[in-house]
Amino acid sequence: MKASAIVFQNPRRLSVQSLDLRPLGPGQIEVEVDFSGISTGTERLLWDGSMPAFPGMGYPLVPGYETTGLVVGLHPEGNEGLSLGDRVFVPGSYSFEGVHNLFGGAGSRLIAASSRVVKVSTALERNATLLALAATAYHSVAMGGTREPAAPPALIVGHGIMGRLLARLTVASGATPPVVWETHPQRREGAQGYCVIDPSDDERKDYPSIYDVSGDASIINQLIGRLKPGGEVVLAGFYKQDISFAYPQAFMREATLRVASEWKRADLLATTELVHNGTLCLDGLITHAQSPALAHEAYEQAFGDSACLKMILDWRH
Numbered sequence: 001m002k003a004s005a006i007v008f009q010n011p012r013r014l015s016v017q018s019l020d021l022r023p024l025g026p027g028q029i030e031v032e033v034d035f036s037g038i039s040t041g042t043e044r045l046l047w048d049g050s051m052p053a054f055p056g057m058g059y060p061l062v063p064g065y066e067t068t069g070l071v072v073g074l075h076p077e078g079n080e081g082l083s084l085g086d087r088v089f090v091p092g093s094y095s096f097e098g099v100h101n102l103f104g105g106a107g108s109r110l111i112a113a114s115s116r117v118v119k120v121s122t123a124l125e126r127n128a129t130l131l132a133l134a135a136t137a138y139h140s141v142a143m144g145g146t147r148e149p150a151a152p153p154a155l156i157v158g159h160g161i162m163g164r165l166l167a168r169l170t171v172a173s174g175a176t177p178p179v180v181w182e183t184h185p186q187r188r189e190g191a192q193g194y195c196v197i198d199p200s201d202d203e204r205k206d207y208p209s210i211y212d213v214s215g216d217a218s219i220i221n222q223l224i225g226r227l228k229p230g231g232e233v234v235l236a237g238f239y240k241q242d243i244s245f246a247y248p249q250a251f252m253r254e255a256t257l258r259v260a261s262e263w264k265r266a267d268l269l270a271t272t273e274l275v276h277n278g279t280l281c282l283d284g285l286i287t288h289a290q291s292p293a294l295a296h297e298a299y300e301q302a303f304g305d306s307a308c309l310k311m312i313l314d315w316r317h
Contacts, residue, residue, distance in 0.1 A: 001020075001021045001109070002018045002019060002020055002021060003018070003019060003021050003095070003096070003107050003108045003109035003110070004016055004017070004018055004019075004107060004108040004292065004315075005017060005019050005062045005095075005096055005099075005106060005107035005108070006062060006063060006064065006106035006107070006292065006295050006313070007019070007060050007061070007062055007099060008046060008047065008059060008060060008061050008062075008063060009059060009060045010049075010059050010060075011046075011047065011048055011049030011059075012047060012048065012049070014047075014295060014296055014299065016292050016293065016295055019062070019096040019097065019098065019099065019107070020096065020097040020098065021095055021096065021097070021109060021111055022094065022095060022096070022097060022111050023111075024073055024075050024111055025075060025111075026075050026077040026078045027075065027077065027078030027079065027113055027114055027115060028075050028078075028079075028111055028112065028113055028114060029071050029073060029074055029075070029079060029082060029088075029111070029112055029114050029117065030071070030072050030073030030074075030109060030110070030111055031067070031069040031070065031071060031072065031088060031090055031109065031110045031111075031112055031117070032069050032070050032072045032108070032109055033067055033068070033069035033090075033107060033108055033109060033110060033315045034068055034069045034070070034125075034126070034314070034315060034316050035067070035068050035069075035125075035126040035128075035129050035289075035312050035313065035314055035315065035316075036064050036066060036067040036068075036105055036106045036107075036129065036312065036313050036315065037064070037066030037067070037129040037130070037132075037133075037310060037311070037312050037313075038064075038066075038298065038299060038302040038310075038311045038312065038313065039063075039064075039065070039066065039133075040160070040161070040302060040303060041162075041215065041237065041238040042065075042103075042238060043063050043064070043299075044303050045238070045240055046061065046063055046102070047063075047299055047303060048303075050240045051240075052240065056100060056101075056102050057100070057102060058100045058102075059100070060099045060100065061099055061100035061101070061102040062095075062096050062099050062100070062101055062102070062103075062104045062105075062106055062107060063102065063103060063104075063105070063106050064092065064103055064104065064105030064106030064107075065091050065092035065103035065104075065105045065132055066091070066105060066129040066130070066131075066132050066133070066312075067089070067090040067091075067092075067093075067105040067106070067110065067129065068087065068088065068089050068090065068120065068124070068125075068126070068128035068129050069087070069088065069090065069110070069315075070085060070086070070087055070088075071083065071084055071085060071086045071087075071088060072084065072109075078114065079114045081114075081119070082114055082117075082119065086119050087119070087120050087121070087122050087124075087128070088112075088117040088118060088119055088120060089117060089118045089120050089128050089129075089131045089132075089268075089272070090105055090110055090112045090116070090117050091103075091105070091116060091117075091131075091132050091268070092104050092105045092116075093105055093110045093111060093112040093113075094111075095107060095109070095110045095111045095112070106292075106313065107315075108292075108315045116265075118131065118268055118269065118272050120272060120276075121276055124275065124282070126286060126289070126312055126314075127275075127282040127283065127285075127286065129286070129312055130161075130165070130282045130285055130286070130310070131268060131271060131272055131275070132263065132268070133161055133162060133165055134165050134169070134271045134274075134275070134280065134282065135263035135267040135268040135270075135271040136162065136165075136236070136260075136262065136263045136267075137162055137165040137166040137169055137213075137236070138169060138263065138267045138270060138271045138274075139260060139261070139262070139263040139264065139267040140166065140211060140234055140236040140260035141153070141166075141169070141170075142267060142270070150209070150232070150234070150258070151208060151209040151232065152170045152173060152175040152176075152178070152209065153166060153167075153170055153178045153209050153210065153211035153234070154176070154178055154179065154207045154208050154209050154210065155178060155179050155180075155181065155204075155207045155209070155210045155211070155226065156170075156178050156179070156180045156181070156210075156211050156213065157180075157181045157199075157210065157211070157212040157213065157214045157219070157223065158180075158181070158182065158212070158213040158214035158215075158237070159180050159181075159182035159184075159187045159188060159190075159191075159196050160187065160213070160214075160309060161285055161309050161310050162213040162236070162237070163180055163182070163213045163214075164190065164285060164309070165285070166178075166211060166213060166236070167180055167191070167192075167194045168192060168193075168280060168281065169274075169280060170194070171192065171193040171194055172274065172279045172280050177193055177194040177195070178194050178211075179194070179195055179197065179202065179204075179207075180194060180195065180196040180197070181196075181197065181198070181199040181202065182196050182197075182198070183198060183199065184306050185198075186306060186307055187306060187309075190284060192281075199222075202226075204226065205225065205226050205227075205228075206226075206227075206228035206231075207226050207227055207228060207231060208227075208228055208230075208231050208232070209231060209232050209234065210223050210226060210227065210231070210232070210233045210234065211234045211236050212233065212234065212235055212236060212237055213236045213237045214237055215237035215238055215239055215240075216237075216239075217239045217241040217242065217243050217244075218241070220233065220243060220244070220245045220257075221245050221246050221249065224245055224246075224249050224250050224253065224255050224257075225249055227253050227255050228253070229253050229254055230253070230254050230255075230256075231253065231255060231256070232255070232256040232257075232258055233255065233256070233257050233258070234258045234259075234260055235257070235258070235259045235260065236260040243257075245257070285309060285310055286309070286310045286312055287307065287308055287309045287310055287311075288301060288302070288305075288308045288310070288311045288312070289311070289312050289313075289314050290311065290312075290313060290314070291313070291314060291317070292313050292314075292315060295313065298311050298313060299311075
C-alpha cells in the first residue's frame, strides 16, 4: 500500500510524496488520518536544520507526532481493546519505507503500534491532535511518576500553545492561578482564569516556581533573579542553544534548575482522561488549518506568524 506524506527532503525543503507503507504486523493497526499537527518546537528545528543530532535523525524524513484518525485495519494478533472505526490519537509512527520516520505522523495513512495509540472520543475531532502537547505540559509537573509531583507553576514564561496548556492544567488542578509572561501583545489574549502580562510590568522577585516554555536559553539568568530563596526554574521548552547561567546569583538563592523531559505514556493517559471528563478544555487553541497540498505555506506560517498558535493539516480531502 501507499500513502501521501509530508517529506522534509532537506532543511526548508519539503514535498508531499506517495510513499510505500510498511506491512501491517502483529500488534499494529492501520489508521486513516483526519488531522495532524505541526509542532513549533521539535519540527521547527527539523525544518530549519538546527535539530541536535540524535538516533534516527536524518533527511529525508517524515515529521509529525500529533495525529488523529480512524482505525481502518487491525492485525488479528495483539490488538485487544481496539475495533475498526475507533478514533485514536497517534503519537508518531514508523509507517514509511525509504525515509527516516522522525516522527512519522504527517501522512494520510499510518501503520502504528496499538500499544502506543490512545482511543479518544469522536467529539474531540481535531482537538485530539493537542494531546501530546498537553501530556508534555502535564509531565513537567507530574514528573511522569519518576518523582513526587512538583510544585505547580507560579510563573509561566510564554503564552504560546504550551504556556496556555500548562496554565489551564494549573487552574484545573485547583492550584493558585499562575502569572504568565508574554512579550507579544497579540498573544496576551485568550487567558482563562489566569493573568498574562508583559515581563517589564512585573516587579515580583519571590516566585517559588518558574516554568519556562519559551525555548529561549538567554533568559535563564533573568528567571533565576525572580526566584525566592530555594525556588525552582523548570525548563519545559526545547532549547537548541547551550544552557548557561551566572553562578553567584543562583548560589545566593540556592536555586534549583530542573529539566522536564518528554511525556511518558502514563502522562498521555492521564491527560486524555482529564480531557474526556471535562477537567481540561482544549477549545480555542488551534488557530489555523491547511490542506497538505499547501504544506509549505502551512509550515512557514506555523513558524513565522505570531498569531498562529497551532497549525494543523487536514487530510480528510
